[in-house]
Amino acid sequence: MALDTFPSLSLSSSLRGLQPSLLLSHTWRLARLDLTLLFRNRMAFFTAIAFxxxxxxxxxxxxxxxxxxxxxxxxxxxGMLALAGFFVTFMHLTTVFTVRREELVLKRMRGSVLSEAAIFAGSGLATTLVYVAQTAVLITLSIVTLGGHLPRNPxxxxxxxxxxxxMFVxxxxxxxxxxxxxxSAQITVLPAMLVxxxxxxxxxxxxxxxxFLQRIAASMPLSPVVDVIRIGYFGLDITTAAPHPAVGFAESWAVAAPRLLLIAAWIVAGTLIARRYFRWEPRHG
Incomplete structure (x- = not known):
């Protein structure tokens, strides 16, 4: 992975990388690099884009x-729109972070002008752009082939x-x-995918x-994403039992608010878990 664009700099340079303008610049440059590498790697392309x-x-x-x-x-x-995010972001980035750690790429990136926030944000931005593009493609196909419609609340x-x-970053x-x-990353993510x-x-x-199992399922990370996507697409209160009542544009935001808050809670929880388990240098043993 060619990351020589960001040579190692001093600690003061790393601190300057925390400035908002530099953070945005570094995030965008890393996202472009990640997208380039994604399209060049056949396995990554299949996992994150084609599949x-x-x-x-x-x-x-x-x-x-x-x-x-x-x-x-x-x-x-x-439902598949939501599940696609698992492959585009979660599965792909688990592999990317692991490979870069074992090849000492993460260690070099951390010692360069890049801040830790930019390293994660750049990879996350790249997969998010791909995911949004895939969503637009699948919605278009649904309109053409399934007699679907534009989302009620895009x-x-x-x-x-x-x-x-x-959330998945x-x-x-x-x-x-x-x-x-x-x-081994492909095997590691398998239990998470099944659950x-x-x-x-x-x-x-x-x-x-x-x-009680329904309540547990509803609190899992992917469940609120499915609900928000369906509320936005159908204009229905998916959180209630069928038949789901129709909701207007403004009302759909109120209906989706608890699910959006749950996604935000998982972002916070994921960040705390990552701070505990993420490694910048290769594992030993």
Missing amino acids: PLLLGSVALLLRSGYVSGVSTGLYTLT PLLFLGVVLGSV PLAAALSGVTKSGE LAATSQASFPLTGMPE
């Missing part, structure tokens, strides 16, 4: 039936997408700290579960 699009495209095959009062295809598509939907991506950093190598996919209502409602 989420293929995953979302599965919903385009579901043209009949209804789930929770909405089209099966659109219900699945909106700002809310895309806020859910962006916050979901941001510190969680990926934390998991990379207990991952031994880039090769989050099973508890998020991405592809099926959880109404058949006991109430």
Whole structure:
């Protein structure tokens, strides 16, 4: 990974990197670099770009039936939009952080003009841009093939997408700290993928579960992202039992507010966990 653009500088230079203007500049430069590397690496390209699009495209095959009062295809598509963030940000960055740590890239970056905030923000910005672009593509495909419609509240939907991506950055950093190598990262993230996919209502409602399990599932990281995306897309109060009542543009923000706060809580929790487990230097043993 060519990161010689940022040579090692003094501690005072690193402190200057905390200035807002420099932080934004470094974040953008790192994001551009990460995007370049992403498109050059075939495995990373498939995991972070091609596979989420293929995953979302599965919903385009579901043209009949209804789930929770909405089209099966659109219900699945909106769930896949949320799940795509897992692959684009969480799985990809867990691998990236682990590989860079083991190859001493993170150590060199930390000793350069870059602040720690810029290092994480740059990688997070790159994956978020990819995720937003994928969301736009899949929504367009849903309109063309499933008879879908534009989101009833586009700002809310895309806020859910962006916050979901941001949420996964510190969680990926934390998991990379207990991952031994880039090769093992694909295995490390598998349990998280299975748990989050099973508890998020991405592809099926959880109404058949006991109430206490539904409450646990609703508090998991991916669940609020699914809810916010569906509220923004359908203009329905997804947080209530079906049939879901329609909500207006302004009311949808109020309905989504508790779920947005839960995402924010996971961002804070993920940051605290990352501070405990993230490693800047290679693991020994």
